[in-house]
Amino acid sequence: MIEVISEDRCTGCNICVNVCPTNVFAPVADGIPVIARQDDCQTCFMCEVYCPDDALYVAPHATEITHVTVAELEARDLFGSYRKSIGWIRGGRPRPAPEIMQRLEHR
Amino acid sequence: MxxxxxxxxxxxxxxxxxxxxxxxxxxxxxxxxxxxxxxxxxxxxxxxxxxxxxxxxxxxxxxxxxxxxxxxxxxxxxxxxxxxxxxxxxxxxxxxxxxxxxxxxxxxxxxxxxxxxxxxxxxxxxxxxxxxxxxxxxxxxxxxxxxxxxxxxxxxxxxxxxxxxxxxxxxxxxxxxxxxxxxxxxxxxxxxxxxxxxxxxxxxxxxxxxxxxxxxxxxxxxxxxxxxTAYAMALEGGSVTKTRFYDWATFTFEDGSPIPGAASKGGRSVIARVLQSRRVFAQLDKADAETEQAMRYAQPNFFLPLDRVGIDPFRQRFPVTLLLEGxxxxxxxxxxxxxxxxxxxxxxxxxxxxxxxxxxxxxxxxxxxxxxxxxxxxxxxxxxxxxxxxxxxxxxxxxxxxAGGVGVADGSGRAIDAATLTRAVQDEVWPYDRNYLRSGERLTDSLGRLDGLWSGARTAQAASLDEAQRTREGVAMLATSRWMYRSALSRTESRGMHKREDFPEKDDNQLHYTTSGGLDEIWIGHERAPSPEIEVLAA
The missing domain is CATH 3.50.50.60 (FAD/NAD(P)-binding domain)
Structure with a gap:
């Protein structure tokens, strides 16, 4: 579930409010958005993918809250890690050589 | 009309x-x-x-x-x-x-x-x-x-x-x-x-x-x-239902002993049976380092939850579950x-x-x-x-x-409690022994309760603006479950993903499409499927 909006990173653009398919966030006048309906989070990670500031963290647990903190996430370098792995960063992501990708075709 | x-x-x-x-x-x-x-x-x-x-x-x-x-x-x-x-x-x-x-x-x-x-x-x-x-x-x-x-x-x-x-x-x-x-x-x-x-x-x-x-x-x-009856594999407690890479997995009980017959393809019902009473573990031990590299590129989201909880799926066993994709x-x-x-x-x-x-x-x-x-x-x-x-x-x-009915039309009864309705429908369609592994007896048993839920809901007053979406979602899931189980009850054979414990074999007299419809009363019909004799598939 979505657990963290980093106050240091978030610029209040409210893109997450818009892109969340299950309407989990709510905008706040003159502030950064809040996680208003955490139970509705379907753990699809789309808010993280669309966040231009790498300010969001979705824990992989769909049914329980882990209480992970901003400090832990910064220490483990997890903010923005999914965006990076799908290549939504400058330079994209390197594709392994074709003979390596072919390894997936034989099973 | x-x-x-x-x-x-x-x-x-x-x-x-x-x-x-x-x-x-x-x-x-x-x-x-x-x-x-x-x-x-x-x-x-x-x-x-x-x-x-x-x-x-x-x-x-x-x-x-x-x-x-x-x-x-x-x-x-x-x-x-x-x-x-x-x-x-x-x-x-x-x-x-x-x-x-x-x-x-x-x-x-x-x-x-x-x-x-x-x-x-x-x-x-x-x-x-x-x-x-x-x-x-x-x-x-x-x-x-x-x-x-x-x-x-x-x-x-x-x-x-x-x-x-x-x-x-x-x-x-x-x-x-x-x-x-x-x-x-x-x-x-x-x-x-x-x-x-x-x-x-x-x-x-x-x-x-x-x-x-x-x-x-x-x-x-x-x-x-x-x-x-589609169920997809995911890390226990997770949401990422990418099943393909489990083709490279070995499935074990909690003690590490292999589960006989368990496989992602062709052995998923074995896993469903075990999951009813015990945990199931997987490890992608049939993939080498180069395959791992290809996998990480092909489906980064498969690794997302595993990386975040600190599991190396190639070298460690991890608990899995099956989530309903209906x-x-x-x-x-x-x-x-x-x-x-x-x-x-x-x-x-x-x-x-x-x-x-x-x-x-x-x-x-x-x-x-x-x-x-x-x-x-x-x-x-x-x-x-x-x-x-x-x-x-x-x-x-x-x-x-x-044209809307239950949940948006005004009735004489109390408004539907969407959360309670949803939970009641899930109780009939999520369990592996009701939906994945079907039997006439259990389908009939579930339909009794699902039909009862419909009778209770159909006179409800319209939902408030706040509750309208959830209410209609609950009503839609209820209607869907009843078409599903009525259709499943009528197909007295096992074909494709539809598996009946009481009719485990395919019966080619049932090579038809099952049609359904209706809300208060659900009807079932048949449409003839195209036969391979009509159009031969060979090149």
Whole structure:
């Protein structure tokens, strides 16, 4: 579930409010958005993918809250890690050589 | 034409009222292809999505194969044959051919639109796979570029009809504005996806069968609802249902001993049986370092939860579960009556997972490449036909009436408690021993309670604006579960994904499509499936 909006990173653009398919966030006048309906989070990670500031963290647990903190996430370098792995960063992501990708075709 | 007795049948109003030639409900792959195709026919098009067109649905957060096969007769024949028996021989060769043709053109169109396909060693573009975030971001952009008006966060609650029974638009709520919308349209495309019963399978919680309910309230028919037993593997407690890489897994009990017969393909029901009483562990120990590299590139989201909880799936065992994907990766849905993806209701079309995929997949999971191909093909056909139909009726002055029933129509009883209703439906459709491993006795037992829930709900007063979406989702899931289990009860054999413990064998006297419909009383019928004698599959 979505657990963290980093106050240091978030610029209040409210893109997450818009892109969340299950309407989990709510905008706040003159502030950064809040996680208003955490139970509705379907753990699809789309808010993280669309966040231009790498300010969001979705824990992989769909049914329980882990209480992970901003400090832990910064220490483990997890903010923005999914965006990076799908290549939504400058330079994209390197594709392994074709003979390596072919390894997936034989099973 | 008879309407359900609960239908509201009153003249509707809303905070935002719009007119269009075509309304598309749902903004995933099928809906966006439909909207673009309708606009290309000169129609004025509105697309309403429950969430956000571009991130909503099963495709956006995922990666998917696409049934993209170049038009070489030998390769096409091989592609069609490969799933023929798996699908219980219920697919329709003529439709498979059409979908292969249409998908080939549509994927090539994606390349022209700038989708970033990679090249292989010989410099040829690889077009048999799409990354969900990139694909759906591009589809949103193209939908807007086509002049389509998109209503995000605007769940539909019901269809509108005219006095002849033809569809005349839809109405719903704008949940971020706390008000209502209404679109009068001459043609409507239902592209609301399948129904996964809020299981939290990846991206699936917006897929609650809403479009099936709306269409059925206008008298539309369903087909293949017994093929609704898709369960996908995920890390225990997680949401990422990417099952493919479990082909490289060994499955064990908690103590590390192997589970006899367990496999992702062909042994998943063994896993379901064990999961009823014990935990199941997996380890991708059949993959080497280079395969791992390829996997990490091909499906980064498979590794996302594992990396975050600190599990190395190649070197460590990790607990897995099976999450219900229902008709999303099943094949049942609204019945298609012709090549334009029309339903039995005038002006109403169905596309993507909201429509039956038996035509292209038969009785076995439409997940992955076939569903993706079907979504873009059926979306294109439904949108094109809706565009023509909508424009043809332009300027016609029609009476517009509400068509919604339970949960939006006013009744004498108390309003439905959506959370309680949803939980009660889930209790009948989530358990492996009810849905995955079916028996006549347990299906009948569940249907008794599900029918009771319907009787209790059908006189409810209309939900409040705040509760309307959840209420209608609950009602849609309830209706879907009853079509599913009635259809499953009527198919007294095991075919494709539909497995009956009391009828474990295939019975070729049942080589038919199971049709269903109705709300208060559910009816079951049969349609003849195309037989291989009529059209031989060989090249």
């Amino acid at each position: 008879a309407f359900p007795p609960t239908a509201a049948s009153t003249i509707p109003t809303a905070s935002l009222e719009l007119d269009a030639d075509v309304l598309v409900i749902g903004g995933g792959p099928a809906g966006t292809w439909a909207a673009i195709a309708a606009a290309a026919r000169g129609a004025k098009v509105i697309l309403a999505d429950k969430g956000f067109c571009g991130s909503s649905g099963a495709t956006a957060p995922s990666g998917t194969g696409v049934w993209y096969v170049p038009p070489d007769p030998a390769r096409r024949a091989k592609a069609m044959n490969s799933r023929w028996d798996l699908g219980g021989r219920l697919a329709d060769p003529a439709w498979m051919r059409r979908v292969l043709d249409r998908t080939y053109d549509n994927v090539n169109q994606l390349a022209e639109w700038g989708y970033p396909f990679s090249d292989d060693a010989e410099g040829r573009s690889i077009r048999n796979g799409l990354d969900g975030p990139d694909y759906m971001r591009l589809m949103r952009k193209r939908t807007k570029a086509a002049g389509v008006k998109i209503l995000d966060h605007s769940p539909a609650l019901e269809l509108l009809r005219d006095d002849s029974g033809a569809v005349a638009g839809a109405a719903g709520v704008r949940r971020q504005k706390a008000d209502t919308w209404l679109v009068r349209a001459n043609a409507v495309v239902i592209a609301t996806g399948g129904c996964a019963f809020l299981s939290k399978a990846l991206g699936c919680n917006v897929l609650t069968g809403d479009g099936l309910l709306f269409a059925a309230e206008l008298g539309a028919e369903l087909s293949g609802m017994e093929f609704s 008709t999303v990766r099943g094949t049942g849905g609204l019945r298609i009556v012709d090549s334009t993806c029309a339903t039995t209701v005038p002006g109403l079309y169905a596309a993507g997972d909201a429509a039956t995929r038996e035509l292209v997949c038969g009785a076995f999971t439409g997940g992955g490449s076939h569903n993706a191909a079907w979504a873009m093909s059926s979306g294109y056909w439904a949108g094109s036909a809706a565009g023509e139909h909508g424009r043809h009726l332009r300027g016609r002055n029609r009476t517009v009436l509400r």
